[in-house]
Amino acid sequence: MAVTSAYIHIPFCRQICFYCDFNKFLIDRQPVDQYLDALEQEIRQANISEPLDSIYIGGGTPTALNEAQVKKMLDIVDRLVPLAEGAEYTVEVNPGEITMEKLAAMKNSGVNRLSIGVQSFETRLLEVIGRGHGRDDAVEAVKLAERAGFDNYSIDLMFGLPGQTMADFQASLDMAVSLNVPHISAYSLKIEEKTMFHNWYKQGRLTPFPEDTEADMYELLLDYGSRNGLYPYEISNLAAAGYESFHNCVYWKNEEYYGFGAGAHGYVDGMRYANIAPLTHYIKALEQGNTVVKEEMNVSSAEKMEEEMFLGLRMYAGVDKSRFKERYGMEYKEVFASTVPDLLENGLIEDDGEKVKLTPRGRLLGNEVFEKFLLEKDDAS
Ligand code: SF4
Incomplete structure (x- = not known):
């Protein structure tokens, strides 16, 4: 099976959301440039010769990087990852962190799709889940993406949040529809281990969201989609025709992909692997000219x-x-x-x-x- 895609992990965030169990680090005082150098080294070692059909830079949040670092990240991809004609190139961006300069740099480097971490258009709920942005930042992020020339973008929305009502979720869907977004990724909150929410849950300060209300919210999502030209091409993803995510379909079709960066997962030559997650270990391995330590899992x-x-x-x-x-x-x-x-x-x-x-x-x-x-x-x- 040929490897057609690559995922690149940028594990830095400007704040840590209360529900998040991804491999990520508060960006303050982190060796971001050294990390990007190590990432370059890892991608170079893969020696990608065949053009790929998709690339996805996620995290963490790539837009937690400053403008010079964003350009450095894009330049690494430009030089080391050949892309096929018409390939999908997505970058995750966060409201409150994107600037026209970062978006212009992405556009110049061939990025043709954005995934915007909106989560909700309700400031109260964004505070409840520990996001670093509010409603106005989320609306502005979508408008900025459009002004920068990105017509292909997705917003993330969450449901089943503490204190969220049907009316709250409906208000976020209304806003998404009024902004005419072409793709929504909608996920219900899961209380994952090693998160603030999990601590609060163990202390009895957070109760799981009622399952029936969560199911009602999911039905509302599908109903909104069908009334507004967004069809559910995957359980958690709705898109206008032609705006489906090619990259995510690679995962769902069980195809192979490279995973680069600390804690990134990949699937190459029938082997699933997870890169070592701690930042300093990842950087050190590559600075010493070694390959990154991977936990490999043979797939029967x-x-x-x-x-x-x-x-x-x-x-x-x-x-x-x-x-x-x-x-x-x-x-x-x-x-x-x-x-x-x-x-x-x-x-x-x-x-x-x-x-x-x-x-x-x-x-x-x-x-x-x-x-x-x-x-x-x-x-x-
Ligand atoms: S949800 Fe995104 S922005 Fe929040 S901590 Fe996790 S990776 Fe960072």
Whole structure:
């Protein structure tokens, strides 16, 4: 399988959000330039010769960097990552951190898509989750992106936030629609370990959001989408036609990609890997001319088939049955013979002959369905 994409991790933030468990560091007094030098070294070692179809610079937040550092980051990609004609090149940006100069530098370097970390258009809720921006910054970020010539962009929205009402979520969706955004990534809050929210949860200061209200919010999202020309091409992602994220589809189609940077994950030559996460260890390894320390995980063919199903079922287009057979030499129904008939009979998945997909009911119970595609150890040879 050819590697078609690359993810680059910039692990710096100007503030730490209360819910975030990504590999990130407060940017103050961090060795950002040394990190970028190490990143350059890691990408150089990969010696990418075939042009890629997509690149995604995420974090952390790349826009936590100052303007000179943003340019340095873009220059590394320009020199070391060949891109195919029409390739998708996305950078994550945060409201309150983007400037016209940073956006112009991105535009000049061929960045053609932005992912804007809005999360909510309600200042009260942004404070509740520890974001460093308010409603006006979020609106301004979208307008600035458009003024800089980016018509292809996505906003992140969160639901199931502490104290969030249906009316709050509706207000954020109203704002997204009035700004005419072409893509929304919408995720419900999960209380992850090693976050402020998890501490507060353990201390009894934070209660999990009611599941039924969360489900109602998800339905509201889909309803808004369908009334406003944004179709849900993946469980958490809605887009106007032609604005779907190519890069994210690489993950959901279970294809291979490079992962560069501290804590980045990649999938190359049938091997999933996670780069060492601590910043100083990552930098030191590359400064000493070594390859970055990776935790490598061989993926058995049973695991590949499991992943193919639960990643592919996230997409509304579903899993391509002939592609599954081509990759694994068996029909998906044979591999998952003990589970598929029940899922079909209970109306959680549907099989139209070419594709197998989640039904609307299956989408509401996504995690329960995905679990059914875990093979028993005996099958995993
Ligand atoms: S959510 Fe984004 S901005 Fe907030 S701490 Fe995590 S990586 Fe940084």
